Amino acid sequence: MTVIPPLKPHQLYRSCDPDQFTFQTTSELADLTEIIGQKRALEAIRFGSGIRQEGYNLFVLGPPGMGKHSLVRQFLESKASTESKPYDWCYLHNFSQPHKPKMLKLPSGKGEELRLHMEQLVDYLRTAIPAQFESEDYRNQLNAIHQEFNEQQEREIGELGVEAQKKEIILLRTPEGFALAPSRNHEVIPPEQYDKLPQIEKDRIETAIAELQTNLERILSHLPMRRRERNERIKQLNRDTMLSTVAHMFNELRSIYNDLPDVLEYFDAVQQDMVIHVDDFRKPDESINISGMTIVTHQTFNNYQINVLTSNAQTQGAPIVFEDNPTYSNLIGRVEYLSQFGALVTNFTLIKAGALHRANGGYLLLDARKILMQPFAWEGLKRALQARKIHIESLGQVYSLINTVSLEPEPIPLDVKVILFGDRIYYYLLQEYDPEFSELFKVAADFEETIEWNAGNHLLYAQLIATLIRKEGLLPFDCHAVARVIEYSGRLAGDSEKLSMHMRNIADLLVEADFWAREAHHNIVLASDIQQAIDARVRRQDRVRDRLYEAIQRNILMIDTQGSVIGQVNGLSVIELGGFAFAQPTRITATTRFGKGDMINIEREVKLSGAIHSKGVLILSAFLAARYAKNQPLALSASLVFEQSYGMIEGDSASLAELCALLSHLADAPIDQSLAITGSVNQFGQVQAIGAVNEKIEGFFDICAARKLTGNQGVLIPASNVQHLMLRKNVVDAVAAGAFHIYTVENVDQAIMLLTGKQPGEMDQDGKYPEDSINFEISKRLTELARLNQSFAQTSGKSL
Numbered sequence: 001m002t003v004i005p006p007l008k009p010h011q012l013y014r015s016c017d018p019d020q021f022t023f024q025t026t027s028e029l030a031d032l033t034e035i036i037g038q039k040r041a042l043e044a045i046r047f048g049s050g051i052r053q054e055g056y057n058l059f060v061l062g063p064p065g066m067g068k069h070s071l072v073r074q075f076l077e078s079k080a081s082t083e084s085k086p087y088d089w090c091y092l093h094n095f096s097q098p099h100k101p102k103m104l105k106l107p108s109g110k111g112e113e114l115r116l117h118m119e120q121l122v123d124y125l126r127t128a129i130p131a132q133f134e135s136e137d138y139r140n141q142l143n144a145i146h147q148e149f150n151e152q153q154e155r156e157i158g159e160l161g162v163e164a165q166k167k168e169i170i171l172l173r174t175p176e177g178f179a180l181a182p183s184r185n186h187e188v189i190p191p192e193q194y195d196k197l198p199q200i201e202k203d204r205i206e207t208a209i210a211e212l213q214t215n216l217e218r219i220l221s222h223l224p225m226r227r228r229e230r231n232e233r234i235k236q237l238n239r240d241t242m243l244s245t246v247a248h249m250f251n252e253l254r255s256i257y258n259d260l261p262d263v264l265e266y267f268d269a270v271q272q273d274m275v276i277h278v279d280d281f282r283k284p285d286e287s288i289n290i291s292g293m294t295i296v297t298h299q300t301f302n303n304y305q306i307n308v309l310t311s312n313a314q315t316q317g318a319p320i321v322f323e324d325n326p327t328y329s330n331l332i333g334r335v336e337y338l339s340q341f342g343a344l345v346t347n348f349t350l351i352k353a354g355a356l357h358r359a360n361g362g363y364l365l366l367d368a369r370k371i372l373m374q375p376f377a378w379e380g381l382k383r384a385l386q387a388r389k390i391h392i393e394s395l396g397q398v399y400s401l402i403n404t405v406s407l408e409p410e411p412i413p414l415d416v417k418v419i420l421f422g423d424r425i426y427y428y429l430l431q432e433y434d435p436e437f438s439e440l441f442k443v444a445a446d447f448e449e450t451i452e453w454n455a456g457n458h459l460l461y462a463q464l465i466a467t468l469i470r471k472e473g474l475l476p477f478d479c480h481a482v483a484r485v486i487e488y489s490g491r492l493a494g495d496s497e498k499l500s501m502h503m504r505n506i507a508d509l510l511v512e513a514d515f516w517a518r519e520a521h522h523n524i525v526l527a528s529d530i531q532q533a534i535d536a537r538v539r540r541q542d543r544v545r546d547r548l549y550e551a552i553q554r555n556i557l558m559i560d561t562q563g564s565v566i567g568q569v570n571g572l573s574v575i576e577l578g579g580f581a582f583a584q585p586t587r588i589t590a591t592t593r594f595g596k597g598d599m600i601n602i603e604r605e606v607k608l609s610g611a612i613h614s615k616g617v618l619i620l621s622a623f624l625a626a627r628y629a630k631n632q633p634l635a636l637s638a639s640l641v642f643e644q645s646y647g648m649i650e651g652d653s654a655s656l657a658e659l660c661a662l663l664s665h666l667a668d669a670p671i672d673q674s675l676a677i678t679g680s681v682n683q684f685g686q687v688q689a690i691g692a693v694n695e696k697i698e699g700f701f702d703i704c705a706a707r708k709l710t711g712n713q714g715v716l717i718p719a720s721n722v723q724h725l726m727l728r729k730n731v732v733d734a735v736a737a738g739a740f741h742i743y744t745v746e747n748v749d750q751a752i753m754l755l756t757g758k759q760p761g762e763m764d765q766d767g768k769y770p771e772d773s774i775n776f777e778i779s780k781r782l783t784e785l786a787r788l789n790q791s792f793a794q795t796s797g798k799s800l
Helices: 039-050 068-080 110-133 136-166 191-196 199-221 223-256 261-276 278-282 300-304 328-332 355-359 368-373 377-387 424-433 455-472 479-493 503-519 527-541 543-553 611-628 655-667 693-706 719-724 729-736 748-756 774-796
Strands: 058-061 088-092 102-106 169-174 177-184 287-290 293-296 307-310 320-323 338-340 343-345 363-367 417-422 443-446 450-452 498-500 564-566 568-577 580-594 599-601 636-642 670-672 675-677 714-718 741-745
Touching: 039 058, 039 068, 039 417, 039 443, 058 424, 068 320, 068 363, 068 417, 088 110, 102 110, 102 261, 110 223, 110 261, 110 278, 110 300, 110 307, 136 169, 136 177, 136 199, 136 223, 169 199, 177 199, 199 223, 223 261, 223 278, 261 278, 261 300, 307 355, 320 355, 328 355, 328 377, 355 363, 363 368, 368 377, 368 417, 368 424, 417 424, 455 479, 455 503, 479 498, 479 503, 479 527, 503 527, 543 568, 543 580, 543 693, 568 655, 568 693, 580 655, 580 693, 580 774, 599 611, 611 636, 611 655, 611 774, 636 655, 655 670, 655 675, 655 748, 655 774, 670 748, 675 748, 693 714, 693 719, 693 729, 714 719, 714 748, 719 741, 741 748, 748 774
Parallel strands: 058 417, 058 443, 320 363, 363 417, 568 675, 599 636, 675 714, 714 741
Antiparallel strands: 088 102, 088 307, 169 177, 287 293, 338 343, 450 498, 564 670, 568 580, 580 636
16 A cells, blocks of 8 residues: 655645735725525525415524524515505404404504594593583573473472462472471461361361372472483583584594594594593593502593504514514513502503514514523414414413403404524424424525635625624725635635635624724734734633643643554544534543454443444444454454543544554554544445544644644544645644644555554455555454354353
C-alpha cells in the first residue's frame, strides 16, 4: 500500500477573496430585497399564504436564529399590503337577552365611527332630554293631564255633595279622607242634639248616609284606575317627548348607515329601549363612595355603547399579528369582571379581543413551543380553526372553577391564516401524535440552514450584511471584513462548500465587531475587528475547555502525544456547552484474549453507552469475524473502554479508533501516540464521515501545541470530511510549516498503517496475507486462539 501524504494547507481552509467585490465598504451596497437561499421554503410560504381553502395553514420549520420570522414577515408585509382591509368586529348589547351579546360586522373603519356616534348621541341626550322635560310645553301638557284628572274627581265628589245636601247630609274632607255627617241649616248636628232626634229621623239619616256612603265608595274605587290612566298618559307623554327628541337624531344616523341593515336594526332596538327607559335620562347617575372608591350604581347607558373588538381603520391591507404570549385568553379573547360589593359582575363592554380577533382576515404568527406550553391554548386554537368561529369561553366556567354571572357572546366568523414557527422536532412530533394537526397545517415551509459557497451568493451575502448593518446602525464594513464574515459563515456551517444561514449568529458577530472597531477608533470595521470579535467570543466561553486542557497538561487526564503503545489510541470527542463546541481528546484502550467471541463494551456494561455507540462496537465484532474468521470460530474476547470517562458516551465517531486499538492489540503492533484519530467504520472496514471535524482537529492541536509541536503529531480524519475543513489560522500555519499533519483515510487499513507505521497487507488468491503485515499478525493470532479453543474441546469434550 502506498504512503498516504498529509493534506496541503490550501485543503484545510477555504478563503473568500475580497478582490472579487467591486465595493470598498458596505455603504456602497443597496439593501437586500430578496430572500436568499430559501427557494423551497419561499415557494411553500407563497403557496400556503395564497391558498384560501380550509386547513392550509403553515408550519415554518427550522432551528432558532435562522431569521424565519423576519423573512416570513417581510414576505407577508409585501403580500398583505395589496389585500383588502378586513371587517371591523363589534359587540352590542342584546336587549332581549342581555347575557348573550350580539356581534356586528362592519366595513373597515366603521366600527370606531359608530362607537363615536353612539357616544355623542348619549352625551347629547343626557343634556337634551332633561331640558326637554323642563320645557314649558311639556309642563303645560303634564298640567293638563293632572288638571283633567283632578277636575273629573272634583266633579264626581261635587255631585255627591249636592246629593247629600238634598238629604241634609254634609260631605266632609278630613286628613283621613271623606266623611258623611247629618246637618241642619247646612251645619253639622252635634252629637248631643243628634241623640235628641226622634227615632224616625235617625233612621232616615242613617239610610241616607248609607246610600251616600255606597256612592262615595263607588267613586273612590274608580280612583286607582284613573290614577293608572293618568300615569299611563304621563308615561306616554314622556315617551312621546323622548321620541320627539331622539327620532331626529336617529334619523340622521340612519342616513349615514343606510347601507348597513344590521346597524339600522340596532338603531331601532336602541331607540325603543331609550323610549322605555326615558326616566334614566332624567336623573343623574347614582354613586356610592366606599373606602375612598366611587362606585357608579346606575349603568344603563353602558347598554348603548359599542364594544369595538377590532378596528382596521389605521391598517394598510390585511393585518399581520404576532402573539408572543399565546395563552388561551390571549388567543381566544376573554370576558373581564368588575368587583362590586363583593360580587363579580360583567357586561358586554368588558369583552376583550384575542389575537385571533386582531388577525381575523389576515395572518397570525405564533411560536409552536410557546403555544404548546400554555394550558388549553393549543386545543383552543384548533377548535377555532376547525369551527372557523371564535367562541369566547371562560375556562373557569367551562371547568366549573368559578360560579358567577358570565356572558355567552355570539361567535365571530374566523378567516385567518395561522403560521406556526418551530424546530423540526415539534413539527414531526405533532404529525405523529396529533391526528388533527395534519388536517389544519397542511403546508410545511422547511428552511435551509446553508446555501452554496459561490461568487453569486458571496455578493448576495455581502448585501445581506450591509442590510443588517444599516438595520442595527453599525459602522460600514470594508470588503476584507465582509470576506472574513463569509469565511466565518462557512465555519459555522461546518462545510467549506456551504455558507450558514444562521442570521442571529451573523448579526451578533457584526454588532460585536462594530464594538471593537469603535474601541479602536476605526471609522470602518476591518477584518482585524472581525477576528477580534471571534476571539473575544471564544474567550468568554472557553473556561471549561481551558480547565479540561489544563488537566491534560498536568497529566491528571492521561493523554499521550509522543511514544508508542500497544492497544491504545487517542480518540476525539466533542463537548458542546451553551453553543460553544470544543474537542475532548480521550484515551481509548483495547485488550484481547482467548474467549468465545465476546466484544465487551465496558461503557455499555455500566450503562454509560448510548445506543449508537453500542451499535458501533457491535459493528467491530462483525468486521473482525467477516475478515479474519470466515472459516474458523472467532475464539476471541475483547474489551473496549474510554479511559477516565465518567459520563455518557454517544455516537459512532470513535468506532474507527476503537477498531484500530483492537487490531493493534491483536497484532501486537504499537500505535503512535503522536496521532489522534476520528471516524466511524462499517462492517466492510470503510471509514465514514463524522461531525465537528474542525473542533476535533483543533482540540488535539491545542494539546500538542501546549506541549510543543514535534513535527510528528497529527490527526487522521475520514477522507469524506475534507470538504468540511475550515480550520483556524494557527492550525493551517502549523501544517504549512510541517509541524502538524492532517491525514485522510478511506478504510481501516490506511488508518492502521498510519498509526503503526506497518503495511496492513492485502489478501492473496489463497486467502493469505503477506508476512510482517498487520493483517498477517492479526490472522495468525486469531488462528492460534481458534486452535487453542479446539484443544480445549478435545481435552474437556466441549469448546469454551
